[in-house]
Amino acid sequence: MAHIDVFKGWAETIRADVDALKALLEADKASLEARKLAGGALQYLVSKMDLIPDWNEGIGVVDDVMVLRVCAQLSQGHDRGSLPTSAEVNLDRMANEADKISAFLGGGVYDKLKSYCSKLGDQAVRGRTPQQLIDDAATRKALYVELDDEIKKTVPIVVNDPVDAELRLKAYLTHKLQ
Numbered sequence: 001m002a003h004i005d006v007f008k009g010w011a012e013t014i015r016a017d018v019d020a021l022k023a024l025l026e027a028d029k030a031s032l033e034a035r036k037l038a039g040g041a042l043q044y045l046v047s048k049m050d051l052i053p054d055w056n057e058g059i060g061v062v063d064d065v066m067v068l069r070v071c072a073q074l075s076q077g078h079d080r081g082s083l084p085t086s087a088e089v090n091l092d093r094m095a096n097e098a099d100k101i102s103a104f105l106g107g108g109v110y111d112k113l114k115s116y117c118s119k120l121g122d123q124a125v126r127g128r129t130p131q132q133l134i135d136d137a138a139t140r141k142a143l144y145v146e147l148d149d150e151i152k153k154t155v156p157i158v159v160n161d162p163v164d165a166e167l168r169l170k171a172y173l174t175h176k177l178q
Contacts, residue, residue, distance in 0.1 A: 029081030039130030040120025
């Protein structure tokens with residue numbers, strides 16, 4: 001199966017993926033770093049400045065589902081506290097799926113993607129930092145409304161030429177992650 005087909009399939013679990021990261025963001029017993037990674041990953045979905053513009057045919061949403069997985073994998077190195085079982089299962093699934101991104105991109109570019117994702121926990125998007133999301137329920141609620149709107153707008157990923165899509169995806173990420 002082509003890598004792009006695997007990545008396309010991830011778009012189908014985006015709501016469960018987002019819910020798992022919301023649970024981590026809200027987990028009082030989780031470490032600050034794990035919560036900031038969750039907040040950074042969620043804000044990435046509503047950011048206009050992502051690695052691949054969402055309008056890019058066939059691959060515009062793929063970076064979004066990749067970032068969710070890499071942030072889930074990075075969160076494994078931190079205390080996640082006690083999460084609902086569904087959130088724990090989905091975070092572990094996403095973390096395991098991140099290995100497919102590494103296989104696709106190769107170690108060097110994947111390491112740059114991991115580094116990029118690790119910094120999302122400190123970046124403001126639309127005037128909000130992950131720390132503000134942790135500290136303020138109203139700020140989280142505003143993000144959740146934006147996330148719902150973004151997920152509703154997400155169209156199925158249509159790829160007519162998997163080889164071309166994979167080449168464009170790898171080229172974008174290699175270029176943007178220098």
